Amino acid sequence: MHSSRPQARFVKLSAAADRVSTTLEQAERSGLRRVLTSQAMIHMAEGALIVLGPMPTEDARRALADTARALNAHVHVVAEHVLNLVQGAAVPDSVFDELHRVLTRYRRDVPNDRSG
Template identity: 45%
Template sequence: MAFFTLSRHQPLALLSSTDLAAEYDRLTTENQQLRRAVSSHAVIDQAVGAVVVLGRIAPEEAWRALRDVSQRTNTKLRAVAEHILEYVQGGALPGPERLELGRAIVRYRRCAGLDEAAATDQ
């Protein structure tokens, strides 16, 4: 059985078994990466929503706050998002992340001209 690949540069190119196996591996890896990315985006989007509620700030500011916490604590964004989701469900938020999240909420509430005291009454 012969397998062909389609591309703009070579309309029909015959693939060897080795080429076919390499292409299969490449596509499998790409598929796994895309699945992880979609999953990460869902977790991060949920955490942004949680920060919107916690800080009573706009989604854009919540995204910035989440990013700030990640950068200032040197923690991956997805991990910060997971910790925040655990926190809003009654779990604990690591101390440095809790501190930076509070600071970020205050900072972005100030930028939006909102009352600072309302951000700390969590």
């Protein structure tokens, strides 16, 4: 004899599993969104450093990483500060000073005359 009761419990577990699955999918999408946003911010900051430097792409990437390491901060946090700086917003003095120090190390002399 089969009771309907175990089946009802199974259905309740299935519904709970579906809710958990949906919650996990939402968390995964949210995490992916954060990662993509951070990567975009890092790439924009690298572009800003390429112009500010001026410096090659590889050096901009290293300068951003070196600044983050010196400040004991995540690269995306430093990238956000760089973007704030180029937009004229205030950044912490420690970030400004370290960024200046690192940029001085990576700067390349670029000729003023680009005609030839």
